[in-house]
Amino acid sequence: MGARQDHSRWSGDVACSRVQRLISFFAFGGGNPIGRIELDGHMTLEGGGGSSDSSGDGGGFFDGILKLLSGQGDAPKTWTSDGLREPAPATTPNPSVPVSTGDGGDAVGGAVNAATETATVGGGAAISIAMLFGFDPLGDLSRKTNKKLDADTTTNAYAAGGVTFDVVTALMGGAAGKAISKLARVGTNGGGKLLWTSWHEYPKVTADGQTYAKIGERLYSKHAVDRMQPSGLRFSPRPGPDEGGTTGGMPQIFQAGGDYGRSVSPNFIEDVIGSTRGVPQENGNFIHDGGGLQVILSPEGRVVTVMTR
Amino acid sequence: MTNRDVLVSLRKLRATVEAGGVQANEITEAFERLTYLLEGVDRPDEQLLHDMVNDVETVVFTRLPENQPAAVAGVLARAEAVFERYV
Numbered sequence: 001m002g003a004r005q006d007h008s009r010w011s012g013d014v015a016c017s018r019v020q021r022l023i024s025f026f027a028f029g030g031g032n033p034i035g036r037i038e039l040d041g042h043m044t045l046e047g048g049g050g051s052s053d054s055s056g057d058g059g060g061f062f063d064g065i066l067k068l069l070s071g072q073g074d075a076p077k078t079w080t081s082d083g084l085r086e087p088a089p090a091t092t093p094n095p096s097v098p099v100s101t102g103d104g105g106d107a108v109g110g111a112v113n114a115a116t117e118t119a120t121v122g123g124g125a126a127i128s129i130a131m132l133f134g135f136d137p138l139g140d141l142s143r144k145t146n147k148k149l150d151a152d153t154t155t156n157a158y159a160a161g162g163v164t165f166d167v168v169t170a171l172m173g174g175a176a177g178k179a180i181s182k183l184a185r186v187g188t189n190g191g192g193k194l195l196w197t198s199w200h201e202y203p204k205v206t207a208d209g210q211t212y213a214k215i216g217e218r219l220y221s222k223h224a225v226d227r228m229q230p231s232g233l234r235f236s237p238r239p240g241p242d243e244g245g246t247t248g249g250m251p252q253i254f255q256a257g258g259d260y261g262r263s264v265s266p267n268f269i270e271d272v273i274g275s276t277r278g279v280p281q282e283n284g285n286f287i288h289d290g291g292g293l294q295v296i297l298s299p300e301g302r303v304v305t306v307m308t309r
Numbered sequence: 310m311t312n313r314d315v316l317v318s319l320r321k322l323r324a325t326v327e328a329g330g331v332q333a334n335e336i337t338e339a340f341e342r343l344t345y346l347l348e349g350v351d352r353p354d355e356q357l358l359h360d361m362v363n364d365v366e367t368v369v370f371t372r373l374p375e376n377q378p379a380a381v382a383g384v385l386a387r388a389e390a391v392f393e394r395y396v
Contacts, residue, residue: 296370
């Protein structure tokens with residue numbers, strides 16, 4: 001740690017299949033911000049300079065990201081297959097990337113939202129976001145060790161409203177991170193902006209004698225919504241949605257004795273449903289297997305539960 | 310609650326399931342609670358238990374009611390083998 005690394009020598013034509021490995025290298029190569037990652041057949045990396053130092057002199061990982069996202073950093077250089085180019089053109093948000101509709105939250109939540117809009121990777125923003133924040137979505141990180149470490153960050157992002165699964169699970173690591181990489185490979189459905197919040201906050205619909213949350217055009221069981229909650233929120237000292245607050249708590253999870261949430265946003269669920277074929281089950285339900293995420297639907301198309309692998 | 314106590318609870322749960330004495334939707338939560346009460350679990354076993362919780366949930370939400378007890382009991386039996394390593 002702390003060793004200077006010269007990234008400026010990296011350039012040239014980068015095949016898509018190598019993106020994950022390359023980004024991983026940059027993310028862990030001193031922990032410096034890349035700034036923006038784009039992929040449209042080739043890869044473009046933008047950063048404030050060609051070398052990095054993780055020893056921490058005010059130019060740390062998050063500081064760098066915040067500067068880059070807010071336009072306060074130095075004019076970035078751009079490495080492309082055509083060579084060095086500067087300054088970087090403005091980024092047009094990818095319509096396939098779900099973007100938060102939240103009203104901000106704190107600085108970290110805002111940065112997460114901004115990163116969602118800025119990091120543009122065709123069909124796979126999750127990878128770039130994960131890497132911007134220093135986590136390897138392919139890594140087999142323990143959910144128990146990571147959820148505690150990042151509980152507050154996740155909470156902030158969640159509270160900002162409608163933050164995508166991509167961001168939060170990237171922060172959480174573990175099995176959900178693997179799901180991200182799977183999603184990145186299959187692409188997104190060009191999805192909308194589905195609110196990701198607690199059961200308490202969703203509008204309710206009663207059907208066949210059971211109460212469901214209505215998220216977008218689809219009904220979700222309470223069990224499914226509980227499963228979708230961010231993992232690790234129970235560690236937050238803040239009051240939960242059922243305690244008058246907006247983040248933290250989750251007493252129903254606490255009472256269960258375990259960390260019930262699986263950190264799955266409705267956007268990701270819709271992605272899996274839309275990109276996979278439902279396999280009929282013995283009882284009439286359907287399983288949509290998205291690799292890292294399985295979604296079980298009722299015959300009516302209601303979400304019964306979600307499971308991360 | 311010691312790990313031995315947790316193991317005993319798991320065995321009771323399995324016996325109850327086999328006897329048809331627990332609602333399907335209660336099984337997952339009860340089993341998952343026990344997995345979190347077990348202490349000192351290694352990462353590979355933690356993943357195994359996570360997968361078993363998913364297996365139970367899959368049974369509950371995809372199998373016919375009459376076929377669920379035996380299938381869930383089978384998963385719980387596998388979980389017992391893991392729990393026993395930490396007693």
